[in-house]
Amino acid sequence: MRWESWSQFWDMGGYGLYVWGSMGVTALFVLLEIWQARIAHQNALALAATEQQDKP
């Protein structure tokens, strides 16, 4: 491990804002996409289920 402390790790040699701004937003978008895909899947299942009830 090449970091001596956590504060050094978060500071990233003064580039902390840029490095963690890149990593953080990427992680956030990936999590939001997964969350959105789960909701879309549940909606699709619910839509298919109501279809069945319409049938005589």
Next chain:
Amino acid sequence: MTIRWFYYAAPPNFYALAGRLWPWLAALAGILALAGLWIGFGLAPADAQQGEGYRIIFVHVPVSWMSMIIYLAMAFWSILGLTFNTRLSGMMTRALAPTGAMFAFLSLWTGALWGKPMWGAWWVWDARLTSELILFFLYLGYMALTSAIDDVRRADRAGALIAIVGAINVPIIYFSVKWWNTLHQGASVSLTRSPSMAQIMLWGMLLMALAFWAYTLAIVCYRVRSLIIERERHADWVQALPEVAGVKS
């Protein structure tokens, strides 16, 4: 071994296949990302010129590659769809688009956060950046057009045209740093010569790229199943699915 391609072009068969594949792909993506981040942030040394700031590369290059590859994949499925008139092709194209748009946006976002400390500007109208911005707009255009047309098969055909015609932009992005005099640096990794970066940095970047590959395959397998259920909901095989019956009860 022969793969029965047309067998898996049938939505019920592909639904089952994608359902088996996505959890493994998601797990693989997680493992690869952990390994890539460990190498990128734990083992790789600081860069001689850019210090610790260069570490943006471990996300910027993979998301940029994926933004281009996904658009080519959309064009590929669109050509198949227009040629064979298979229903699955349009659904695959639609399942790819949101992830591609996300990666194009992240490419621009991480690029801006890299450009500011190194070039002194969040944005410049240079060939590489501008062509990537056009790629982002092409994704948005594809999604807006396909969602604006109610008849899904017609929407798929209209969208296929955007995907195929827009694909010309991908080689323009890729070669922009050679064809024009740009602020953006040239490729660090290419097929024709040895990479211009340290081994350990390269490994971190390649592992992150593989992680995003696996993630993309996983989320597309997951999302295409929702699209299949939505479009085939009248079919008996969908109604017979235990997960559909489970929601109903």
